[in-house]
Amino acid sequence: MENTQALEMQPGGETKEQRIKDPIVRSLLRVFWILLVVTIVEISLAFLYYFTSFPPRMLLNIIFICLTVVKAFYIIGEFMHLRHEVSTLIKVFLIPLLLLLWAITAFLWDGNSWKHMRERDRSDIQATVPWQTVKHQNE
Amino acid sequence: MSDSAIAVTSAAQLHEHPQVEFIDKETNTHGWWRGGVSPFNVSYGKLMMWIFLLSDTFTFGAFLVSYGSSRFSEPFWPDADVAFDSFFGIHATLPLLSVSLMTFILIMSSVTMVLAVHAGHLKKKKEVAKWLIYTIVGGLLFLGCQAFEWVDLITTKGVTITHNMLGPVINGHPTPGPSTFGAFFFLITGFHGCHVFSGVILNFIILMNVVKGTYERRGHYEMVEKVGLYWHFVDLVWVYIFTCFYLF
Incomplete structure (x- = not known):
C-alpha cells in the first residue's frame, strides 16, 4: 500500500489526494465550477434565444448583466483575493x-x-437638425 | 498631532478592522499608520499592481462605454450569431461555439494561475513551475483562437476597422453596415489580446525565475502573486468582452 502511494507522488512532494483535500484548493476548485456553470448557463440561454427567440431581448440582456456581475464577483473576490483583504483596499x-x-x-x-435624431432625420428628409433650425430662427 | 490624537484614530480604525492587529513594539500601543506597516496590509508591489489594475479598468471601461454609445446610436447593428458563426476556419453556422471554447480556455488558465499562486504560498518550486507552464499554454491557445476568429472576420465576413459588410439586407442585396462595429471589435479584442500576450511574457519571465530559484533564495513567491493578479484581471476583462460583444 505504501509502495503505491510512493509511486503516485507528485513533483511537489505530495500525493494527488492530499492536494485535493487541501481546503484552499478545494475552495478554489469550487469557484472554478461556479464560473464554469454560470458560463454554460449564459451560452445555453444564448442558444435558447437563437433557436426559439424565447426570452425577450431586454430580459435576456438583464440576465446576462447579472450573470456577468456574478462572475466578476467571484474572479475579483476569490481568485484575486480581494474579499479577504483589508476593507480599506476593497474601498480603494x-x-x-x-x-x-x-x-x-x-x-x-x-x-x-x-439614434432617435438619425431615425427622425431619415423619416423626414426635409427636416433639418435642431441647431440649424435654431440658427435660422435667430437670423 | 499629539500622541493621544493618534491613539484615538488608531482605536477607531482598529475597531473597523478587528481582524488585523498591529502592535508597535516600542510604545506597546496599537497603531495603523505609524510608519513601517502598510494600512492596506499588502506589500508595496501588490498595492501598486492593484492601482495599476484600477487604471486599466478605466481604460477598458472607457473603451466598452464608447462601444456601447456607438452601438446605441446606430439604427442597425450586426447580429453576433451571424458575425461569429465559424469554428476555427470551418465555415459553418455554429454561433458562439469557438468563443465558448476561448472563454473556457481562459477560465482554465485562471485556475492554473491561482493554483500556481497557492503553490507559491507553500513554497513548492516544482508545483509553481508546473502550474505556470499550464497557464502559459492556456494563454497561447487563447491567442491562437483569437487569430482564427480575426482571420475569419476579415477574410470571409468583410469586417475590418474601416469596413463592415454585415449590413442590413435590402431587396436581397447585402449593404454595408456601421463601420464602428469592426473598429470597436478589433480595438477592444486587440487591446485585450495585447494584455494576454504581455501576460504570457510576464508568466514566462517569472517561470524562468522560478526554475532558476530566484524566488526560493528570496524566501517568498510574491512575484507570482502580482503576475497572478494581472492574469486574473485579463480574465475578468474577457468576461465583460464576452458579454458585450458575443451575448448582447
Missing part, C-alpha cells in the same frame, strides 16, 4: 468604479438620443 478599488456606472448611464443615454 470599488469606490472609483462608481464613476463607471455614471459613464455607462450617461453615454448610453447620449447614444440613444443620437
Whole structure:
C-alpha cells in the first residue's frame, strides 16, 4: 500500500489526494465550477434565444448583466483575493468604479438620443437638425 | 498631532478592522499608520499592481462605454450569431461555439494561475513551475483562437476597422453596415489580446525565475502573486468582452 502511494507522488512532494483535500484548493476548485456553470448557463440561454427567440431581448440582456456581475464577483473576490483583504483596499478599488456606472448611464443615454435624431432625420428628409433650425430662427 | 490624537484614530480604525492587529513594539500601543506597516496590509508591489489594475479598468471601461454609445446610436447593428458563426476556419453556422471554447480556455488558465499562486504560498518550486507552464499554454491557445476568429472576420465576413459588410439586407442585396462595429471589435479584442500576450511574457519571465530559484533564495513567491493578479484581471476583462460583444 505504501509502495503505491510512493509511486503516485507528485513533483511537489505530495500525493494527488492530499492536494485535493487541501481546503484552499478545494475552495478554489469550487469557484472554478461556479464560473464554469454560470458560463454554460449564459451560452445555453444564448442558444435558447437563437433557436426559439424565447426570452425577450431586454430580459435576456438583464440576465446576462447579472450573470456577468456574478462572475466578476467571484474572479475579483476569490481568485484575486480581494474579499479577504483589508476593507480599506476593497474601498480603494470599488469606490472609483462608481464613476463607471455614471459613464455607462450617461453615454448610453447620449447614444440613444443620437439614434432617435438619425431615425427622425431619415423619416423626414426635409427636416433639418435642431441647431440649424435654431440658427435660422435667430437670423 | 499629539500622541493621544493618534491613539484615538488608531482605536477607531482598529475597531473597523478587528481582524488585523498591529502592535508597535516600542510604545506597546496599537497603531495603523505609524510608519513601517502598510494600512492596506499588502506589500508595496501588490498595492501598486492593484492601482495599476484600477487604471486599466478605466481604460477598458472607457473603451466598452464608447462601444456601447456607438452601438446605441446606430439604427442597425450586426447580429453576433451571424458575425461569429465559424469554428476555427470551418465555415459553418455554429454561433458562439469557438468563443465558448476561448472563454473556457481562459477560465482554465485562471485556475492554473491561482493554483500556481497557492503553490507559491507553500513554497513548492516544482508545483509553481508546473502550474505556470499550464497557464502559459492556456494563454497561447487563447491567442491562437483569437487569430482564427480575426482571420475569419476579415477574410470571409468583410469586417475590418474601416469596413463592415454585415449590413442590413435590402431587396436581397447585402449593404454595408456601421463601420464602428469592426473598429470597436478589433480595438477592444486587440487591446485585450495585447494584455494576454504581455501576460504570457510576464508568466514566462517569472517561470524562468522560478526554475532558476530566484524566488526560493528570496524566501517568498510574491512575484507570482502580482503576475497572478494581472492574469486574473485579463480574465475578468474577457468576461465583460464576452458579454458585450458575443451575448448582447
